[in-house]
Amino acid sequence: ISTADGSAYYDDKRSPSWLNSDFGITEYGHRGVPNVYLNSALITNGVWNAAKWSNPAFDAAAKSYMASADVTVQKAQAKKIQEIMLEESPVGFAYFGNVIDVAKKNLSGHYTNGMSNIETTRAVLK
Numbered sequence: 001i002s003t004a005d006g007s008a009y010y011d012d013k014r015s016p017s018w019l020n021s022d023f024g025i026t027e028y029g030h031r032g033v034p035n036v037y038l039n040s041a042l043i044t045n046g047v048w049n050a051a052k053w054s055n056p057a058f059d060a061a062a063k064s065y066m067a068s069a070d071v072t073v074q075k076a077q078a079k080k081i082q083e084i085m086l087e088e089s090p091v092g093f094a095y096f097g098n099v100i101d102v103a104k105k106n107l108s109g110h111y112t113n114g115m116s117n118i119e120t121t122r123a124v125l126k
Contacts, residue, residue: 019050026050028093030116038062038081041091053090 002016012019018026031037040046043062044054058081065077101112109122 019048021050024050025094030099032113032115035066037093038066042085051090053088055084055088055090058084058088 004017008014009018011017016022016024018024028037028041039062041048041050042053042058043049044056044059061077061080061084065074065081068074068077099112099116101110101118103110103118104125106126107123108126109124110118110120113119
């Protein structure tokens, strides 16, 4: 097992790094939609595709999912994406950290979004 600090691990010019190791464990942050994972980590030639995985059927399903605003189409494409990934398992997303939102009792109208950012545009302090 080789460990590295963040500046070395995320330096794509080094070997091993998070994008060019035989087996790596990388922490992914929260994302509000799956598009970042689909387009960056899983699609052929994605900038975070450390597994160097390529599947044209997956690429087509992912692109269709991301391009559609129709929930019925998205569900159908998500099913294809899941089936392909279950069959081939190019990567495992082992965990996502829990998000904790803390505020004063007299603050209302705020919420934590899918990126773990606290939205305060409608917040009211009483």
